[in-house]
Amino acid sequence: MSGVQRLFSQPRTIIGAGFLLILLLMGLFAPLLTPYNPNSLEFDAFMPLSSKHLLGTTAIGQDIFAQLLYGARLTLLVGSVAGLIATALSVALGLSAAYLGGWVDEVINALINVFLVLPGLPLVIIASAFLRGGGVWPVIVVISFTGWAWGARVLRSQALALRERDFVQAAVASGEGPGRIIFMEILPNMAGLIAANFFGAALYGVLSEAGLSFIGVGDVSLVTWGTMLYWAQAKGALLQGAWWWVAMPGLGIALLGTSFALLNFAIDELGNPRLSRGGKKMPRPAKTAFSTPAPSEALLSIQHLDVGYVTRNGTVRAVRNVSLDVAPGEFLGLAGESGCGKSTLAFAATRLLDPPGAVLDGAVSLAGRDLLALTPEQLRQVRWKEFSLVFQASMNVLNPVLKIREQVYDAMQAHGITDKVKLDARARELFRLVGIREEYLDSYPHQLSGGMKQRVVIAIALALEPKLIVMDEPTTALDVVVQRQILQEISEVRRRLGISIVFITHDLSLLVEMSDRVAIMYAGEIVEQAPAHELYAQPAHPYTQQLMNAFPPMTGARERRSGIPGRPPALSETITGCPFFARCTKHMPGICDVKPLQTFELNAAHSVACFLYDPTVSPALKESAAHRVGAEEVNLESVVSLPHAN
Numbered sequence: 001m002s003g004v005q006r007l008f009s010q011p012r013t014i015i016g017a018g019f020l021l022i023l024l025l026m027g028l029f030a031p032l033l034t035p036y037n038p039n040s041l042e043f044d045a046f047m048p049l050s051s052k053h054l055l056g057t058t059a060i061g062q063d064i065f066a067q068l069l070y071g072a073r074l075t076l077l078v079g080s081v082a083g084l085i086a087t088a089l090s091v092a093l094g095l096s097a098a099y100l101g102g103w104v105d106e107v108i109n110a111l112i113n114v115f116l117v118l119p120g121l122p123l124v125i126i127a128s129a130f131l132r133g134g135g136v137w138p139v140i141v142v143i144s145f146t147g148w149a150w151g152a153r154v155l156r157s158q159a160l161a162l163r164e165r166d167f168v169q170a171a172v173a174s175g176e177g178p179g180r181i182i183f184m185e186i187l188p189n190m191a192g193l194i195a196a197n198f199f200g201a202a203l204y205g206v207l208s209e210a211g212l213s214f215i216g217v218g219d220v221s222l223v224t225w226g227t228m229l230y231w232a233q234a235k236g237a238l239l240q241g242a243w244w245w246v247a248m249p250g251l252g253i254a255l256l257g258t259s260f261a262l263l264n265f266a267i268d269e270l271g272n273p274r275l276s277r278g279g280k281k282m283p284r285p286a287k288t289a290f291s292t293p294a295p296s297e298a299l300l301s302i303q304h305l306d307v308g309y310v311t312r313n314g315t316v317r318a319v320r321n322v323s324l325d326v327a328p329g330e331f332l333g334l335a336g337e338s339g340c341g342k343s344t345l346a347f348a349a350t351r352l353l354d355p356p357g358a359v360l361d362g363a364v365s366l367a368g369r370d371l372l373a374l375t376p377e378q379l380r381q382v383r384w385k386e387f388s389l390v391f392q393a394s395m396n397v398l399n400p401v402l403k404i405r406e407q408v409y410d411a412m413q414a415h416g417i418t419d420k421v422k423l424d425a426r427a428r429e430l431f432r433l434v435g436i437r438e439e440y441l442d443s444y445p446h447q448l449s450g451g452m453k454q455r456v457v458i459a460i461a462l463a464l465e466p467k468l469i470v471m472d473e474p475t476t477a478l479d480v481v482v483q484r485q486i487l488q489e490i491s492e493v494r495r496r497l498g499i500s501i502v503f504i505t506h507d508l509s510l511l512v513e514m515s516d517r518v519a520i521m522y523a524g525e526i527v528e529q530a531p532a533h534e535l536y537a538q539p540a541h542p543y544t545q546q547l548m549n550a551f552p553p554m555t556g557a558r559e560r561r562s563g564i565p566g567r568p569p570a571l572s573e574t575i576t577g578c579p580f581f582a583r584c585t586k587h588m589p590g591i592c593d594v595k596p597l598q599t600f601e602l603n604a605a606h607s608v609a610c611f612l613y614d615p616t617v618s619p620a621l622k623e624s625a626a627h628r629v630g631a632e633e634v635n636l637e638s639v640v641s642l643p644h645a646n
């Protein structure tokens with residue numbers, strides 16, 4: 001159903017638009033509906049209601065019905081034009097303040113504050129008194145320029161909030177320009193507010209004009225509903241029993257106000273699809289089986305990467321000398337406790353790190369291209385096309401007021417695919433790939449479940465067939481069953497398309513099941529890397545062993561699991577030796593806490609940063625540490641024979 005169809009399916013739209021239409025038609029067809037001129041004085045004063053004079057006559061013999069019809073014209077004109085000008089000012093100033101920030105925001109905010117503290121009606125009265133006699137336009141100008149401030153404040157706050165929303169950040173990340181972000185991402189989300197602003201300002205215009213006319217400040221020679229009230233009051237209509245002279249223009253103003261309010265609600269509902277009733281149920285995804293491609297040389301290569309957050313209390317070194325390769329088509333899992341630097345690594349490697357975060361040292365290349373050296377424009381071209389990203393709770397990156405279809409198209413359009421047929425075909429193909437029925441392309445995000453939205457985000461990430469997708473806890477916000485389904489689909493899709501995936505999670509047991517290779521991170525460093533099955537069967541680092549123990553096994557009886565006692569070291573401090581030393585049940589004092597950390601290769605695919613595998617450390621010392629009371633069982637024999645320090 002299109003937006004207009006949905007709008008007109010609501011009773012309040014029909015009633016509101018109906019009232020407005022009646023008032024408009026009254027004004028437009030006034031010459032057809034009455035034979036009299038509203039200013040003609042040809043009749044007797046205070047004539048009663050009759051078939052000739054439906055609403056009688058005024059104190060000076062004008063036909064009141066003719067005045068009511070012609071009065072609708074100017075009243076509507078004042079309301080709509082003042083509403084439009086005030087809204088345009090509110091939108092322009094509110095959005096400029098929010099988007100540009102800095103001194104522009106300060107100046108506009110000061111102006112808003114000044115206009116808000118000035119008492120409205122006295123200001124309008126004074127301004128109108130100065131401009132008196134110039135017809136209806138001075139009134140419109142005065143009302144517009146005194147009625148924008150409240151709307152500007154509300155729109156500014158809304159735009160500030162929207163600017164921080166994930167879908168706007170995602171649009172920035174995907175390379176959309178400021179114009180597109182303001183007009184396509186932010187403004188549609190403010191449609192309800194802008195409409196409310198317009199109808200509020202229009203109502204303020206109508207009421208101000210009526211109020212000004214009623215107290216005789218406007219141009220009382222004009223025929224508006226306000227001037228009708230003025231003359232009715234001035235000539236004692238109620239004393240003469242001609243109550244309809246007061247009631248009819250009053251009713252006109254009330255009807256106009258009601259119609260504006262009803263339309264405002266209806267448009268607000270259209271702008272916020274979440275408010276509307278009716279939604280579709282999530283269909284179950286279909287599953288398909290695919291084959292695995294063989295990984296070859298590194299696609300993503302991270303070399304000695306150091307990343308820090310520069311704070312007032314020093315630099316938090318969140319990623320320390322990390323080197324990691326990802327082969328084409330490989331599914332690399334990255335695991336570690338909360339705060340160990342996984343997200344920082346992902347953000348830094350994909351150039352999404354914001355200050356105070358900064359890459360302090362090292363290199364990152366994707367298919368041989370130095371990612372850290374790319375200009376913002378080069379980065380824009382590469383992002384989504386060469387690599388894409390799916391982050392924690394990334395379903396929030398979906399703009400709530402845009403249909404899924406438009407959002408799937410966005411990344412493709414930003415990279416030059418504009419042909420609607422191609423866009424449609426690709427969108428359908430992507431939906432099939434991630435297991436969503438095609439008709440959901442025309443849904444709004446709120447009509448989809450969390451899992452479904454996450455699939456959409458994954459479909460968007462796949463849109464331009466990138467070589468690599470970085471996924472940072474993409475399923476943490478979902479329940480376990482949906483999480484597992486999505487992970488299986490991710491795995492199948494990457495096998496089918498041959499893309500590489502870096503998958504970040506706390507959940508090591510899940511990772512060993514999904515990944516080709518797993519890297520374990522601790523306190524900013526990669527402490528172990530190995531093929532998933534090998535890491536599962538023979539975890540070498542005491543931290544990996546304890547981490548494995550903290551999770552339930554994938555098969556077999558349920559057992560109580562233990563956490564790892566202690567805390568990781570503060571990343572703002574200098575760490576001497578092994579960062580896991582204080583928590584390690586197998587540590588070797590005098591070695592692990594003294595020697596600079598080194599990585600040892602157990603075989604070509606398995607490396608570990610632990611001195612238990614250092615060939616220069618005496619086997620006796622290792623044996624006693626490995627078999628210390630409370631230490632996990634470790635088969636050093638299988639590994640001490642393969643030492644090779646990096």
Ligand SMILES: Nc1ncnc2c1ncn2[C@@H]1O[C@H](COP(=O)(O)OP(=O)(O)OP(=O)(O)O)[C@@H](O)[C@H]1O
Nearest residue numbers: 309311316318337338339340341342343344345571
């Ligand atoms: N803006 C910041 N300023 C200062 N320190 C920060 C900032 N952001 C993150 N850190 C610190 O950097 C370290 C790594 O954080 P990061 O979010 O990368 O860890 P993580 O392993 O992804 O954690 P989680 O799994 O909880 O997302 C943490 O110690 C964190 O406190």
